[in-house]
């Protein structure tokens with residue numbers, strides 16, 4: 001991104017598996033929002049299309065290959081525009097259900113951990129504020 005952006009585009013992935021659980025990424029303690037569970041993803045680079053950025057981020061973070069064409073918009077959240085730091089705008093995408101019997105499985109390559117959770121379990125996980133909004137958009141408020 002440019003040197004002094006007023007906002008930062010971020011992309012994130014809501015990846016389901018065939019039995020109705022969804023992948024969440026645990027951020028390692030030393031990071032911003034360390035110790036919290038997020039939808040995996042990261043910042044879009046200057047000039048990069050969001051879906052292409054997400055394919056790149058997921059390959060770097062989880063070591064799996066996604067097809068950009070199969071990604072579908074699933075949610076949107078933004079931080080307050082009132083503070084001095086750049087506004088964070090997160091675009092959430094879903095992709096086709098992941099096959100857990102595949103040889104290559106998602107791993108936390110940049111630290112932390114990954115886990116598969118039902119929507120009700122995700123509601124209870126400690127999450128960064130924008131991921132709370134995204135989870136509610138995606139799942140509603142599970143019973």
Ligand SMILES: Nc1nc2c([nH]c(=O)n2[C@H]2C[C@H](O)[C@@H](COP(=O)(O)OP(=O)(O)OP(=O)(O)O)O2)c(=O)[nH]1
Pocket residue numbers: 010031032038039041042043079088090128129130131
């Ligand atoms: N997922 C998520 N990210 C948030 C929230 N609030 C907030 O400022 N962010 C920021 C933290 C990061 O700067 C950015 C997410 O990008 P990222 O996942 O690549 O961040 P990172 O710390 O792993 O990597 P980096 O800053 O070193 O590039 O969004 C939030 O509520 N949820």
